[in-house]
Amino acid sequence: MTWRGVRTVMVLELRQRVRTSRRYIGLAIVGLLCSGLLSTVPVLASCGYIEDSPAITYRILYDLSFCFVLGIGLIITPALSATSINGDRADATLAPLLATALRSQEIVVGKLLAAWVAAIAFLGVAGPSLLMLTVAGDSHWLVLITHLVILTFTLGAVCAIGLGLSSLTVRPRTSTVLTYIAVAALIVGTPLATAIASPMVTGTQTQVTYYMKSSDDNDKVVCQPSPEISTQEVTHTDRIWWMLVPNPFAALGDATAHAPTPDLFGQSSLLKETGLGIDTMRDPQPEVAIHNACKEKDDSDNSPLIIDDFPSSSAKTTHPPFWPVSLVTLTALGAGGVITASKRLRVPAGRLPRGTRLA
Structure with missing residues (x-):
């Protein structure tokens, strides 16, 4: 696998799928919404709705903005990668790629990087607003960097999962629906499974x-x-x-x-x-x-005893962080999608299911 072959496929994929007017409109909407959230704090402070320090308000807006960007990325990403292989197969545009000297790994990685770059573009639009919210909220720079790493890995994993499902299914609609189901399993299914397992x-x-x-x-x-x-x-x-x-x-x-x-x-x-x-x-x-x-209290003490059973917001964590394990898990899921897609595009393919063509 060479970088030249990967870059060729990535450029072709970006020119074919990503360069649309609707995408630019979506990027503009995300940028305007993040900028609008940033400008709401001075307006609310001037109207007297924020009496204390506005830093906590900036932190809340930062959380909302970052979760919004991640949510938009998880919605857009399946539409970019889940139709990348079976869509080209249906349009008979995958055969010219397989007829060249490009390896199946180069084709898959090129398509993956194209969808990944297109998904991260939303983060690039919202990046300045997130940076200003981090500074205004007096947050640590490590928070923003860690969040960017998690978001990047998450979008890449979803792109790889969609690519693998696109190679396994015949119809683009089926792979798109399956990718959305996989995303829903990560976002909604994990807390739902935790709640279901609680009585056990x-x-x-x-x-x-x-x-x-x-x-x-x-x-x-x-x-x-x-x-x-x-x-x-x-x-x-x-x-x-x-x-x-x-x-x-x-x-x-x-x-x-x-x-x-x-x-x-x-x-x-x-x-x-x-x-x-x-x-x-x-x-x-x-x-x-x-x-x-x-x-905790001496017998000779006459002061009242106060027991607070409710943890304050200034409580500290007592366990090591698990987000690196989350990145490893997402990477493993994405690697499975890439390996599956590479095997499905390998030439000669051997026996194929009835009614399925290689390209």
Whole structure:
């Protein structure tokens, strides 16, 4: 496989499929929407709707903008790659490529890069707005870089999956629908599977609680001599959280939660809350949970005891990040699509299904 052959196929694919007026209109709409979101904060601040620091508002708009760009890319990408092979086969334009000295790997990789570049173009249009939102929201530069890497790998994996399905099916509509189903399985299917599997990992946990009480003699706070024991059902989410690893939005949340971004007035962004929620799911649930407030408060202390069971938004992650594993998983899925397409375009092909032609 040579770069010259890959580049030839990529240029042909871009000239044949991507150069349309509707694509430029879509890019302009994405750019206008991201710019519009960026300009809403000064307008709302001038009208008095934002009383505190607008940095948290910029972070929320950044999360919305980035998720919007990723969503648009996941919608456009299947239409670019899922018809790349069977569409050329139906139009009888694949045969000239196979008749040349180009290898099947060069054809597949060239088509993959063409669809990948076309999908990333939406990120290029929204890039300046995302950069300004990152600076205005006082976010760490590592957040933007990590998000860009996750988005790039996700779009590339979807392009490769669509390319593999395009080589396996005869009709372009079938491969397009199957690619959208694969995307839906990554985005919606993973949290749905986690929710369905939750009742299967439900168990019983014993709660041992030591309460504090006021003494009748000197109004001091003392511990109760014996604890209260109760049982409750808990869900061992630490056994099923891994189902969310292939989800690109979960990977974005995990990267945001592990980034060294300072908290603003106890508030947090949407992606960070998502990452913290998944990090909480990874906490193991013991069979016996002991809540002993006596260890945190001396008996001679007369100050009130305050126990906060609700985690604040300034909570930190306690587990290592899993978004690199998400990238490896998406890369493996994409590699499977590329290998499948390369084998299907190999000449001579051997026996083909009835009613199917090679080119």
